[in-house]
Amino acid sequence: MPLIDVKNLSVHDPQQQKNIVTNITFSLHRQRCLAVIGESGSGKSTVAKALIDLVAPSLEVEGTIIFDGKTLTNQEAHQWRGKRIGFISQDVMNAFNPIETIGHQMVETFQQHLGLRGKEGKAHAMAGLTRVHLKNPYDLMKKYPYELSGGMLQRVMIGITMMLSPDMIIADEPTASLDAFNRREVIRQLHSLKEETGVTLIVITHDLGVVQEIADELMVMHQGVMLEHGSAKEVFTSPEHPQTKHLLETRLRLSAPTEALRQQKRVEAFLC
Ligand SMILES: Nc1ncnc2c1ncn2[C@@H]1O[C@H](COP(=O)(O)OP(=O)(O)OP(=O)(O)O)[C@@H](O)[C@H]1O
Ligand SMILES: [Mg+2]
Numbered sequence: 497m498p499l500i501d502v503k504n505l506s507v508h509d510p511q512q513q514k515n516i517v518t519n520i521t522f523s524l525h526r527q528r529c530l531a532v533i534g535e536s537g538s539g540k541s542t543v544a545k546a547l548i549d550l551v552a553p554s555l556e557v558e559g560t561i562i563f564d565g566k567t568l569t570n571q572e573a574h575q576w577r578g579k580r581i582g583f584i585s586q587d588v589m590n591a592f593n594p595i596e597t598i599g600h601q602m603v604e605t606f607q608q609h610l611g612l613r614g615k616e617g618k619a620h621a622m623a624g625l626t627r628v629h630l631k632n633p634y635d636l637m638k639k640y641p642y643e644l645s646g647g648m649l650q651r652v653m654i655g656i657t658m659m660l661s662p663d664m665i666i667a668d669e670p671t672a673s674l675d676a677f678n679r680r681e682v683i684r685q686l687h688s689l690k691e692e693t694g695v696t697l698i699v700i701t702h703d704l705g706v707v708q709e710i711a712d713e714l715m716v717m718h719q720g721v722m723l724e725h726g727s728a729k730e731v732f733t734s735p736e737h738p739q740t741k742h743l744l745e746t747r748l749r750l751s752a753p754t755e756a757l758r759q760q761k762r763v764e765a766f767l768c
Pocket of ligand 2: 540541542586668
């Protein structure tokens with residue numbers, strides 16, 4: 497039985513009288529990783545948000561989502577968000593309360609979802625920050641979100657999500673604001689989390705390295721519809737749709753200079 501089974505998920509914008517997302521259908525088994533790619537504005541984040549009832553109230557959502565054998569109602573989506581379904585948002589700056597410290601927000605989250613109080617909650621928060629290799633977790637907990645970079649906030653959010661041990665994590669561009677070192681680190685952590693805990697992953701990304709390294713399945717979106725869905729290897733190596741081919745070629749071309757630069761640096765380091 498798949499962990500999540502999505503049938504004909506559509507998101508409609510009544511104001512503009514258009515569909516943002518149309519008839520998305522897929523299922524995902526436990527311990528699998530689905531990567532979702534597609535050009536900017538193709539509806540990737542909207543699908544992710546619709547799965548956990550986080551789309552703007554002005555939008556209408558249709559379709560069926562079955563999670564762990566039960567139809568996911570809005571009430572359950574709210575109840576399970578965080579604890580059973582972790583969400584790492586693309587919009588990390590707005591995911592934190594600007595007037596509370598990082599530590600306070602972490603402890604509050606662990607109290608709400610795991611019932612941890614006082615010292616236990618703080619220890620869990622420290623462990624979460626350490627798990628994503630953030631330095632000086634004790635000092636970090638006293639800081640406010642504006643005192644951290646986007647990349648650091650993203651790692652804090654990943655740390656919180658990991659410490660909640662959800663059944664599934666939806667990560668919306670988890671490596672977008674990270675430098676090369678942290679990017680590798682986050683991919684490695686998501687990968688080992690999947691291997692060690694059996695968590696199911698849905699990762700939205702523009703980063704084909706992420707797809708190659710952790711995805712079992714790949715979904716390609718274009719203008720709100722699903723163009724292709726299949727084994728990541730197959731879609732990657734022999735895309736059926738011309739739009740998928742174009743997207744893969746464009747992204748590979750964009751990542752090529754980085755690889756060339758890396759190789760050049762390796763040669764320079766060797767010559768020194
Ligand atoms: N609340 C909203 N009301 C109206 N339109 C919206 C709303 N949210 C998103 N859209 C529109 O829906 C489309 C898809 O947006 P979405 O954020 O899902 O794309 P995306 O594939 O995640 O893009 P990106 O790669 O840039 O993050 C866009 O045209 C966007 O402007
Ligand atoms: Mg998005």
